[in-house]
Amino acid sequence: MNRIQIKKALLIAAALAATSSAAAAGKLEIFSWWSGDEAPALDALVKLYKQKNPGVTVDNATVSGGAGTNAKAVLKTRMLGGTPPDSFQVHAGQELIGTWVVANRMEDLSSLFKSEGWTKVFPQDVIALLSSKGGIWSVPVNVHRSNVMWYNPAKLKAWGVTPPKTWNEFLTTCAKLKAKGVAAPLVVGENWTQQHLWENVMIGTLGSQGWKDLWAGKLKFTDPKVVAGFTTFGKVMDCANKDASGLSWQQASDRIADGTSAFNVMGDWAAGYFTTTKKLAPNTGFGWTTAPGTSGTFVMLADSFGLPKGAKDRAEAINWLKLAGSKQGQDAFNPLKGSIAARTDSDLSKYNTYSKSAAADWKKNKIVGSMVHGAVAPESFTSAFGAIIDQFGASKNAQGAAAAAQQLADRSGIGK
Amino acid sequence: MYVFIGRTMYVSLTDWGNDPAQALALNPVIRWVGLANYQDLFTGFLQGRFRQELVNTIFFTLFFILGCLGLGLGLALILDRNPRGEGLWRTIFLFPMSLSFIVTGTIWRWMLQPQGGLNQFPTVLGLPAGSFGWLSSTDSIWKFDWNKLPLLTASVVALVLVWLAVRAVRAGDRTRAVVAGLCAALLLGWALLVAPNLKLLPAPEAHGFNLALIGIIVAAVWQMSGYTMALYLAGLRGIPEELREAARVDGASDFGMYRHVIFPLLAPITLSAMIILGHISLKIFDLVYAMAGPDNTYTSVPALNMYLTSFRQNQFALGAAIGTILLILVAFVIVPYLSSSFRSEEGHA
Numbered sequence: 191m192n193r194i195q196i197k198k199a200l201l202i203a204a205a206l207a208a209t210s211s212a213a214a215a216g217k218l219e220i221f222s223w224w225s226g227d228e229a230p231a232l233d234a235l236v237k238l239y240k241q242k243n244p245g246v247t248v249d250n251a252t253v254s255g256g257a258g259t260n261a262k263a264v265l266k267t268r269m270l271g272g273t274p275p276d277s278f279q280v281h282a283g284q285e286l287i288g289t290w291v292v293a294n295r296m297e298d299l300s301s302l303f304k305s306e307g308w309t310k311v312f313p314q315d316v317i318a319l320l321s322s323k324g325g326i327w328s329v330p331v332n333v334h335r336s337n338v339m340w341y342n343p344a345k346l347k348a349w350g351v352t353p354p355k356t357w358n359e360f361l362t363t364c365a366k367l368k369a370k371g372v373a374a375p376l377v378v379g380e381n382w383t384q385q386h387l388w389e390n391v392m393i394g395t396l397g398s399q400g401w402k403d404l405w406a407g408k409l410k411f412t413d414p415k416v417v418a419g420f421t422t423f424g425k426v427m428d429c430a431n432k433d434a435s436g437l438s439w440q441q442a443s444d445r446i447a448d449g450t451s452a453f454n455v456m457g458d459w460a461a462g463y464f465t466t467t468k469k470l471a472p473n474t475g476f477g478w479t480t481a482p483g484t485s486g487t488f489v490m491l492a493d494s495f496g497l498p499k500g501a502k503d504r505a506e507a508i509n510w511l512k513l514a515g516s517k518q519g520q521d522a523f524n525p526l527k528g529s530i531a532a533r534t535d536s537d538l539s540k541y542n543t544y545s546k547s548a549a550a551d552w553k554k555n556k557i558v559g560s561m562v563h564g565a566v567a568p569e570s571f572t573s574a575f576g577a578i579i580d581q582f583g584a585s586k587n588a589q590g591a592a593a594a595a596q597q598l599a600d601r602s603g604i605g606k
Numbered sequence: 607m608y609v610f611i612g613r614t615m616y617v618s619l620t621d622w623g624n625d626p627a628q629a630l631a632l633n634p635v636i637r638w639v640g641l642a643n644y645q646d647l648f649t650g651f652l653q654g655r656f657r658q659e660l661v662n663t664i665f666f667t668l669f670f671i672l673g674c675l676g677l678g679l680g681l682a683l684i685l686d687r688n689p690r691g692e693g694l695w696r697t698i699f700l701f702p703m704s705l706s707f708i709v710t711g712t713i714w715r716w717m718l719q720p721q722g723g724l725n726q727f728p729t730v731l732g733l734p735a736g737s738f739g740w741l742s743s744t745d746s747i748w749k750f751d752w753n754k755l756p757l758l759t760a761s762v763v764a765l766v767l768v769w770l771a772v773r774a775v776r777a778g779d780r781t782r783a784v785v786a787g788l789c790a791a792l793l794l795g796w797a798l799l800v801a802p803n804l805k806l807l808p809a810p811e812a813h814g815f816n817l818a819l820i821g822i823i824v825a826a827v828w829q830m831s832g833y834t835m836a837l838y839l840a841g842l843r844g845i846p847e848e849l850r851e852a853a854r855v856d857g858a859s860d861f862g863m864y865r866h867v868i869f870p871l872l873a874p875i876t877l878s879a880m881i882i883l884g885h886i887s888l889k890i891f892d893l894v895y896a897m898a899g900p901d902n903t904y905t906s907v908p909a910l911n912m913y914l915t916s917f918r919q920n921q922f923a924l925g926a927a928i929g930t931i932l933l934i935l936v937a938f939v940i941v942p943y944l945s946s947s948f949r950s951e952e953g954h955a
Binding site: 259262263266269270288289290292293294295380381382432433434435436437568569570573574576577578580581583584585590593594597598601602603 | 624625626627628629630631632651652654655719720739741742744746809812818898899900901902903904914917918919920921
């Protein structure tokens with residue numbers, strides 16, 4: 191009796207010692223801007239990580255603020271101050287490469303991609319977007335689609351129009367709707383949503399190869415084709431509401447739901463807004479199609495995690511990246527986030543109606559990166575491009591806007 | 607603090623951040639480029655946004671100061687007549703000042719929404735709802751071509767000099783009149799002969815007063831006019847009753863008394879109010895950020911651009927240059943005030 195008690199006490203003491211030493215050994219800090227609606231998705235991923243790596247304390251450092259504007263500023267301070275987080279969220283592609291990879295602050299993840307077999311499960315176009323200077327720099331967790339046009343099926347029926355297939359068709363439809371008394375057939379919101387529209391007009395005009403050439407520096411912004419794209423964009427903006435800069439993307443989506451406007455070009459996070467917040471049913475309450483001229487193309491943006499040089503808990507961070515890129519991790523995260531997995535082998539039964547259609551396209555479409563969401567252009571380009579769009583809106587001078595864009599591209603080192 | 611000012615000025619003369627690869631590197635290579643960043647801001651093809659912001663700042667400062675002074679003086683004059691519940695009114699008018707600009711901005715943003723608040727107000731009276739885009743308008747008035755800037759500045763300065771010369775002639779100060787007159791003539795000559803041929807930009811670039819600024823000016827005036835009122839009220843209370851009585855005995859009407867006795871005595875208050883409001887309006891950042899967002903170039907101001915340029919585009923040198931220009935602008939406002947107050951102190955001593 192006595193002996194057993196002592197044994198028990200010893201066992202408990204040993205167990206306690208083991209857990210406390212494990213806790214001291216393992217620590218991981220992940221830095222992101224996922225809060226509010228997006229927090230449950232991250233929590234699911236963290237929970238999974240804790241299951242796989244018991245004893246590691248996960249410090250979830252979140253800095254809220256739409257599209258990470260605040261988080262990015264905090265991250266810069268930390269990186270420059272020499273205390274980088276172990277892994278941080280960043281838009282996949284040039285937003286990471288143009289800011290941190292060129293500054294030689296990130297670790298190359300090529301070997302991780304090879305050992306985990308990710309070079310086969312992620313589409314080739316995506317690997318190309320993540321790569322630069324012979325390295326692969328971050329692990330994509332999710333994929334959002336930029337080139338979606340949303341509409342209200344009942345309203346379109348009442349107006350007697352169908353979603354246009356090309357931007358020229360769109361302009362005809364726009365004229366028709368205006369004749370029927372729809373003041374603004376297209377709804378846009380604040381500046382970045384206009385840039386979002388611009389990139390979709392441009393991809394619809396240039397095609398996916400032309401768009402790739404543009405960011406590779408093979409096609410100049412001053413090329414007549416690009417100038418023509420600007421001209422079309424100007425005409426498309428003439429179809430839009432005049433109070434754009436006062437609207438958030440949610441308020442712009444509201445105008446589709448209430449039938450004030452016919453079309454809205456917005457990323458597929460709008461699907462979550464329509465179903466969860468507005469309680470609308472897919473295909474009846476709200477409808478979607480690819481943005482005009484971009485069928486067969488998937489304009490992607492992705493959140494990803496990278497490994498900064500000098501991360502304090504490198505081993506734990508690598509485990510985190512392995513989980514973020516795994517099938518299990520992505521299928522836990524994405525259904526909650528409202529996005530699709532970057533992997534092509536995900537379990538579609540876990541996803542909603544919209545995501546299923548997007549995931550199907552993800553497998554068979556040509557994939558190009560979004561400019562405004564940081565996949566193909568660095569921050570130095572995207573954040574200054576807004577002013578060019580505004581100036582173009584005021585002057586409607588396509589030549590001038592194209593020349594300014596080219597100068598900006600040269601300054602940001604695009605195509606170098 | 608002065609170390610940081612010096613550091614910012616130094617950075618603004620380098621190329622830190624112009625090459626993205628060096629912006630955030632561990633040991634960035636930073637080269638001296640002289641005034642190239644300033645040249646880029648005033649004449650660069652891509653920096654039209656900054657030039658519009660300078661114009662915005664000038665209009666904002668002008669209307670903000672005029673609005674605050676006018677409204678503040680009006681309120682102070684009413685309260686000075688000791689209406690009933692004066693203490694309560696004083697508190698109510700002063701209260702907005704206790705809010706931070708972020709809070710003010712958020713409230714006014716809601717009220718000035720295209721479909722909300724102020725635009726819906728007429729419907730209460732049975733009128734159709736307003737449709738003015740308080741913060742989202744993209745129209746502008748009083749446009750001028752940036753290329754005409756040297757001409758305009760030179761002309762304005764010359765006119766001021768002419769005015770000084772005329773005053774000097776009246777006061778009988780001969781040397782002063784001659785110097786001012788000569789300078790004015792030189793400037794005018796330069797403006798008319800050289801400036802029209804000076805091209806800052808390859809193409810004409812129109813800048814004007816953006817109507818979307820009106821909403822922000824309204825909110826700023828709402829917040830700061832109570833403060834101006836308090837300043838004026840203190841000034842009014844400081845005017846001895848004997849002076850007013852003396853004016854009345856001399857047969858001055860109410861209007862005449864204000865015009866010739868009270869307003870001149872309030873002049874120093876007006877000056878300090880202008881200084882305080884002026885430097886607030888030059889530094890304004892949070893109000894614009896909260897009301898129109900950082901990416902609305904129609905309502906943007908240099909301080910906002912400085913933040914975006916440095917911390918989003920990583921163009922540290924360019925951001926430092928904008929900061930230095932702001933510092934110089936504030937110095938224009940503050941230094942004359944400081945020198946005048948020093949002088950008057952010496953005069954008293």
